[in-house]
Amino acid sequence: MNRLTRDIGYIDLRFQDQSEVIAAAVLHSSFGAAIVDPGPAVTLETLGSELRRHGIAVSDIRTILLTHIHFDHAGATGAIVNENPGVTVYVHVAGIRHMADPARLIASARQIWGDELETLWGEFKAVPETNLRGLTGGERIRIGERELEVAYTPGHARHHVSYFDHDSGIAFVGDTAGIRVGPSPYVLPPTPPPDLDLAAWQTSVEAIERWRADTLFLTHFGPHTDTVNHMRAFVDHLAELAEIARRIVAQESREEGLSHFTVAVSKLLRQRLPETTVRHYEDAAPIRLCWLGLERYWRNQGVGGAA
Ligand SMILES: [Zn+2]
Known part of the structure; x- marks a missing residue:
């Protein structure tokens, strides 16, 4: 302890x-x-x-x-x-x-x-x-x-x-x-x-x-x-992540959204964190989950068609 x-x-x-x-x-x-x-x-x-x-x-x-x-x-x-x-x-x-x-x-x-x-x-x-x-x-x-x-x-x-x-x-x-x-x-x-x-x-x-x-x-x-x-x-960083997701939800199909979000967020994490630390962040908040939450949120707000 x-x-x-x-x-x-x-x-x-x-x-x-x-x-x-x-x-x-x-x-x-x-x-x-x-x-x-x-x-x-x-x-x-x-x-x-x-x-x-x-x-x-x-x-x-x-x-x-x-x-x-x-x-x-x-x-x-x-x-x-x-x-x-x-x-x-x-x-x-x-x-x-x-x-x-x-x-x-x-x-x-x-x-x-x-x-x-x-x-x-x-x-x-x-x-x-x-x-x-x-x-x-x-x-x-x-x-x-x-x-x-x-x-x-x-x-x-x-x-x-x-x-x-x-x-x-x-x-x-x-x-x-x-x-x-x-x-x-x-x-x-x-x-x-x-x-x-x-x-x-x-x-x-x-x-x-x-x-x-x-x-x-x-x-x-x-x-x-x-x-x-x-x-x-x-x-x-919340505003930044939300905006990345909002843009993707507005432009892409559901299938492509996750992979584009993953690429964007992985890049962002690697720009700011050493590789050894990135893993801790991704384990605590898997990018897929972050995407699912934000995608649902934005669709409920009327972005890119309903949820
Ligand atoms: Zn929680």
């Missing part, structure tokens, strides 16, 4: 044996432990062994704070609650029914990942409704001596929330502030289907900026302290 403060750290879940793709944040003290986004079920073993290495057992986990219910953030939750039925799971109200009965969530993920779904992400287990607490934004959650503020931050997903710890100045923003690995200034916006919403995302950016956080903690990947520049870069 890497330390952020005396009692806040994070674990590199080594998704697909790679470092710096998925991070789980851990808040721990005398009250037990809280985890922000425990990650996919497939990296549960890494999560458990890293926690144990720091003296934290699954039975010490009191709280799971989900930013949203995508497999790479929330997939391990059900398995943890199975092992420790005392865990309270916070999630946006729109995510509650999917956490309690993930059948529809799994079906829609299968449309994207096909037969690779289980191998890639592991089994998404249900969480009993009695363990779930719904959020809409504006709440304050007590975690030991800490109090986390909740903001509703849709855009990447309709059911996305972010958490801010005033004491440490750390904002846990899930995917709302994009993907950024290491000191590279490039922030890649993950724009998957089905509920990508660019206007809502802008409002969410403003909500995060209002916190004036000292540190933005990204699931992909880790803490970044140049928060003002980070958010500015994120907004620019």
